[in-house]
Amino acid sequence: MCGYANEIKKRRTFAIISHPDAGKTTLTEKFLLYGGAINLAGSVKGKATARHAVSDWMEIEKERGISVTSSVLQFNYDGYCINILDTPGHQDFSEDTYRTLMAADSAVMVIDASKGVEAQTRKLFKVCVMRKIPIFTFINKMDREANDTFELLDEIEKELGIATCPVNWPIGCGKNFKGVYDRKSQSVVTWSDTQKGTKEGETSVIPLSDEAALVGHIGEANREHLMEEIELLDGASAEFDLELVQKGELTPVFFGSALTNFGVEIFLKHFLEMTTTPLARMSDQGLIDPVEEEFSAFVFKIQANMNKAHRDRIAFMRICSGKFEANMEVKHVQGGKLMRLSQPQQIMASERKILEEAYAGDIIGVFDPGIFSIGDTINMPKAGFRYEGIPTFAPEHFARVRQMDTMKRKQFVKGITQIAQEGAIQIFQEFNTGLEEIIVGVVGVLQFDVLKYRLENEYNVEIRLERLPYEHIRWIENVHEVDVDRLTGTSDMKKVKDMKGNPLLLFVNSWSVGMTLDRNEGLVLAEFGRNQ
Numbered sequence: 001m002c003g004y005a006n007e008i009k010k011r012r013t014f015a016i017i018s019h020p021d022a023g024k025t026t027l028t029e030k031f032l033l034y035g036g037a038i039n040l041a042g043s044v045k046g047k048a049t050a051r052h053a054v055s056d057w058m059e060i061e062k063e064r065g066i067s068v069t070s071s072v073l074q075f076n077y078d079g080y081c082i083n084i085l086d087t088p089g090h091q092d093f094s095e096d097t098y099r100t101l102m103a104a105d106s107a108v109m110v111i112d113a114s115k116g117v118e119a120q121t122r123k124l125f126k127v128c129v130m131r132k133i134p135i136f137t138f139i140n141k142m143d144r145e146a147n148d149t150f151e152l153l154d155e156i157e158k159e160l161g162i163a164t165c166p167v168n169w170p171i172g173c174g175k176n177f178k179g180v181y182d183r184k185s186q187s188v189v190t191w192s193d194t195q196k197g198t199k200e201g202e203t204s205v206i207p208l209s210d211e212a213a214l215v216g217h218i219g220e221a222n223r224e225h226l227m228e229e230i231e232l233l234d235g236a237s238a239e240f241d242l243e244l245v246q247k248g249e250l251t252p253v254f255f256g257s258a259l260t261n262f263g264v265e266i267f268l269k270h271f272l273e274m275t276t277t278p279l280a281r282m283s284d285q286g287l288i289d290p291v292e293e294e295f296s297a298f299v300f301k302i303q304a305n306m307n308k309a310h311r312d313r314i315a316f317m318r319i320c321s322g323k324f325e326a327n328m329e330v331k332h333v334q335g336g337k338l339m340r341l342s343q344p345q346q347i348m349a350s351e352r353k354i355l356e357e358a359y360a361g362d363i364i365g366v367f368d369p370g371i372f373s374i375g376d377t378i379n380m381p382k383a384g385f386r387y388e389g390i391p392t393f394a395p396e397h398f399a400r401v402r403q404m405d406t407m408k409r410k411q412f413v414k415g416i417t418q419i420a421q422e423g424a425i426q427i428f429q430e431f432n433t434g435l436e437e438i439i440v441g442v443v444g445v446l447q448f449d450v451l452k453y454r455l456e457n458e459y460n461v462e463i464r465l466e467r468l469p470y471e472h473i474r475w476i477e478n479v480h481e482v483d484v485d486r487l488t489g490t491s492d493m494k495k496v497k498d499m500k501g502n503p504l505l506l507f508v509n510s511w512s513v514g515m516t517l518d519r520n521e522g523l524v525l526a527e528f529g530r531n532q
């Protein structure tokens with residue numbers, strides 16, 4: 001173990017996932033408020049400020065008024081050093097949103113109590129499951145009319161396929177939201193009305209056994225209802241098992257209202273106790289322990305042109321072991337070169353801060369002169385390992401792309417290839433023809449606009465995009481056992497190859513995927529691509 005193990009063990013690095021509008025931003029603000037990082041919720045990450053501050057780097061974001069970038073927030077609370085990885089909240093999210101989860105050790109899933117599990121949560125959840133990282137559920141907006149609590153839990157179990165274990169239980173909802181029952185201590189926590197945006201407010205803790213006091217706080221009807229629900233709950237729900245939580249098979253569930261602060265700090269405290277310290281990460285030489293002396297990191301995101309004047313690229317890396325010090329000599333494994341990481345920064349919602357040191361669990365952004373790719377390993381000069389690659393996530397929108405001016409073929413190919421290398425888009429070709437036709441696949445449709453904008457502005461190439469009807473892409477897992485030319489699919493199926501020549505199949509609907517599997521015995525398809 002290294003001399004700075006304590007620094008590393010203090011760290012908790014997690015992502016917050018939710019469908020837009022479930023309350024992710026509001027909850028993050030409240031976390032910052034408890035951590036003392038801001039004085040009044042809204043002053044750092046309030047939508048207006050965050051959107052302007054974070055997204056200045058790209059005109060298109062301003063035009064559309066949304067944030068394409070994800071940012072990292074670091075703050076201290078109760079002896080912990082917390083890194084929150086924010087995932088863009090708009091529907092038009094990109095592959096970056098998925099990749100951010102590759103850098104997190106756990107995820108907080110925010111669900112709107114009146115809506116239940118929604119589309120985007122479902123997608124992000126799949127990635128968490130693939131990584132087997134712990135998932136904590138915060139059911140938000142209990143100050144509004146909410147769905148039945150048992151039904152909400154049932155929906156999570158059925159829709160997402162994860163067992164739930166309520167850590168606390170709501171008492172009423174809407175105007176009648178009185179507080180939560182804490183199952184472990186068998187006591188009820190109630191709040192007096194808190195002012196919107198502040199953390200002050202009176203909390204009372206009443207043992208369940210103190211009937212008189214309880215009736216005084218929540219009323220007889222609520223007490224009776226609670227007693228009935230507790231009985232049902234104790235008979236029906238999964239037992240709390242930290243090991244299952246850490247394997248991502250059981251999600252602890254909390255209830256509250258981010259807007260009024262009800263239940264936020266209780267959630268934060270429990271969550272920090274239950275979630276993991278920085279996790280070991282798999283390399284080609286086995287697991288690398290975060291408390292190893294030697295620094296190592298991997299690149300999970302590349303952000304181009306954050307500063308238009310400088311045309312710079314920032315590579316975001318997750319530190320996986322040891323300590324990073326500004327100006328130390330490190331090795332970029334894939335490039336086979338020794339280097340000093342220049343301008344190491346922490347990118348906060350509203351500012352960039354130059355870093356002197358950082359530890360395993362932290363995220364840093366470094367200036368990238370165009371040498372890094374997603375998934376690259378950075379470690380000490382004598383280290384000989386490389387981290388497992390980051391999977392390629394399935395695009396859901398496809399378009400055929402052509403340059404308007406055929407004379408600019410070279411710039412076009414260069415631009416589109418570079419943008420694909422950064423991981424903003426994926427490019428494919430027709431399976432049996434040459435380079436002429438390029439098909440672009442993106443996770444969120446906004447990336448089409450980003451591509452068009454960037455090719456025009458950075459490479460001086462105008463393009464035309466013709467949308468294609470495909471929505472599903474599958475990688476062929478057992479490519480050496482399959483003769484792709486002879487695969488028989490449905491009439492809507494299209495065979496393409498990626499830039500490395502790997503064959504892929506595109507489908508208009510999920511039914512066709514099933515049909516194609518039925519028609520081709522032995523064919524194994526995957527939803528995520530393994531990155532070589």
Ligand code: G4P
Pocket residue numbers: 018019020021022023024025026027047089140141142143144256257258259260
């Ligand atoms: P997101 O990041 O997940 O997209 O959601 P965000 O926090 O921006 O919240 C979406 C809307 O829901 C906001 O209202 C926010 O105030 C509201 N909200 C968040 N948490 C709660 C809650 O616990 N209870 C209630 N009642 N509302 C909540 P808005 O009107 O869209 O924006 P704003 O004008 O309030 O900023």
